[in-house]
Amino acid sequence: MESKKEKTVEEEEVPVSPIGQYFNSSVLSVCILGVLESDIPIDDSPTLTLLKNLFLPINPRFSSIMVTDDKGVKRWKKVDVKLQDHVNVPVFPDGLSLESYDEYTQDYLSKIAMDPLSQNRPLWELHLIKYPTSNAAGTIVFKLHHALGDGFSLMGALFSCLQRTDEPSLPLTFPSSRPESRLVSDNKNIFKVMPRMFSTVFNSALDFGWSLIKGYLVEDDQTSIRSGDIGVEFWPITISTVTFSLHQIKQIKAKLGVVRLPEHGLQ
Template identity: 30%
Template sequence: MVSDDGGDDEPLTPAGRLFLHPEMNTIIHCVIGLQQPLDVDQVKSIVGSSFMVQHPRFTSLMVRDRRGKEHWRKIQIEIDRHIILADHHSLTTAAADDGTDGGVDSSSRAISDYLAELSVSTPLSTDKPLWEVHVLTAHNCLILRIHHALGDGISLMSMFLATCRKAAEPEAIPSMGVGGDREKSSSSSVGRNWREILSGFVKMVVFSLVFAVEFLLRIWVSDRKTPIIGGAGVELWPRKLAVASFRLEDMKAVKKAVAGATINDVLFGVVSSGLSRYLDHRSPNALQNGLRLTGLAMVNLREQPGLQELSNLMKSNSGSRWGNKFGMLLLPVYYHKTSDNPLDYLKRAKTMIDRKKQSLEGHLSYNIGNILMSWFGPKVAWILNYRIMCNTSFTISNVVGPQEEITLAGVPVAYLRANTSSLPHALTMHMVSYAGRADLQMLVAKDIIPDPEFLAKCFQDALLEMKEAAAAATLSTQNIEGN
């Protein structure tokens, strides 16, 4: 929308301008599974009383002035225009065509097919604020479609949880996830001598330079061709969707088997092992052992990791401010045809991620992106981002959700999942944890990865194999100590 200059309009941030670039146009899909159905009128009531309709980003149009500069302009929203009832007949027909029997599997398949179609072919209308709520009444599901220009996963999860309540305490807002890794690292730094501090500083400088150069080289250097890699134009290809579900207890059990490991280390170990299994299935004996597959990971850069209280996010002077505050990391995993010890995947992942944590790669990518946007505009920034995505193998992110069960308008929430609209990657993965479970939702280009359900099983089997190896290692240690 082109508009005269408005004195009260607020300019978009550099990240917001990038996400709104026509070729980028990234939309986040937040999937909320419920244990009981909600009708459209109930959803309208929930939205109307939520923080969403009070937040300036969710009550503003994106307009362009006569110079083409983007701004947010506050308007009075019409909630009815943002609530969309999904066509029950088309959802049922899609599930039937898929050969399912009308039970839980058919419902899950119908939701996945609906999401897969939204991810490619349905942009958000720019004549209203850039969000929608799709109501899938027959499948007890809500889908929040929110433009990435409005905020990142941390911001949006915090806003959603402010609308929910704890199942065990109906008046209490769910507690936010806390990222303990940074807290541990900061507390462990107390008492370090000057040699350790100097060594840490040197490692930070060296790793930051090496990873920054590698990041820039990704504009020209591509991963080797494999059965999972995408490329230019793949963002327009038809999609399929599948979910790999993990028990957090299993991930924690594996984490304990390697000193200092984190859930993120376990996730990347599982991804490495699972992709190796899948590639063995698709291309047996065709790939070189140790082949690198590079993931593009999104990392939260707020001073306090994890989810934030909404009131803190809304403060403009807060280090945990609202919006898009994340960097990108290149996180390689490696194909290995066989491994004597499944925990080797975790050990390799931990070594790689530890080095990334010692660097400033995430902060550098964030600030370089802002500089490119400010100096050269969204077209140049998009081209460089697009080339990096085309030259890597997959996208991955991880958002920590509430650890306890929650309710929405008194209705228990069964699961929380997320994905984004299509990227030139043939495989995008977003993990969200909730109430003892972590769901890794995978959006794939179905002409490249036709069997995402099998890929999901590869990931799940990889975790179970690591869990068994961890239990065996613990038992062996106990036997040695007992003797």
């Protein structure tokens, strides 16, 4: 009986990774904002049901809080989620122009980006902005703590909640940057795969080494983006959005000499 109880505790409380502890400490708290724009007005009536049936089962961290045990080790503890506490629907003035709602939306994003998440409930929030902007009829904002995962994994989690409009039973897909036939033939040709693999390993090692050097020995130059002022991380922030076409991104890639584009975010 005692061993069964210990096994249950171990299943419910999993140690937090070092990266997760780093992103959620007394001196640092990092969150990710995932913004989804809708072509149709947002109906919030099925929100709680969708969160319970689609969102929470994706990752056990979405229904867990971070606790510290007797030995000082941080662990994920499974809890009952009160979904209504995680859903926020802001109220803006009615009858404004699209440009005005653009400003209200950006100001709202800036505000929630700086607000700390409660440590007494799972580290995520959902914000439903039911006002039209220049780009959408409504905006859905997920605020997810970085301790839950990195940007790519959280983006994949959000995409897994979506369905195709033409065929909801099929998984969501995105256009590939290369024809499928070419991808298959490349994978079968070891002489093409191996150089690409070595290039990836070499660039990863180079980036890691350069990051260590910049972290301990070299300081970034002061620019219009990086002021170098002390305490700048505590200044108020403003979130702005800009849209680039794929052609413009390729131009930026060529100008900066980037090896490859982040395909997970583009495809």
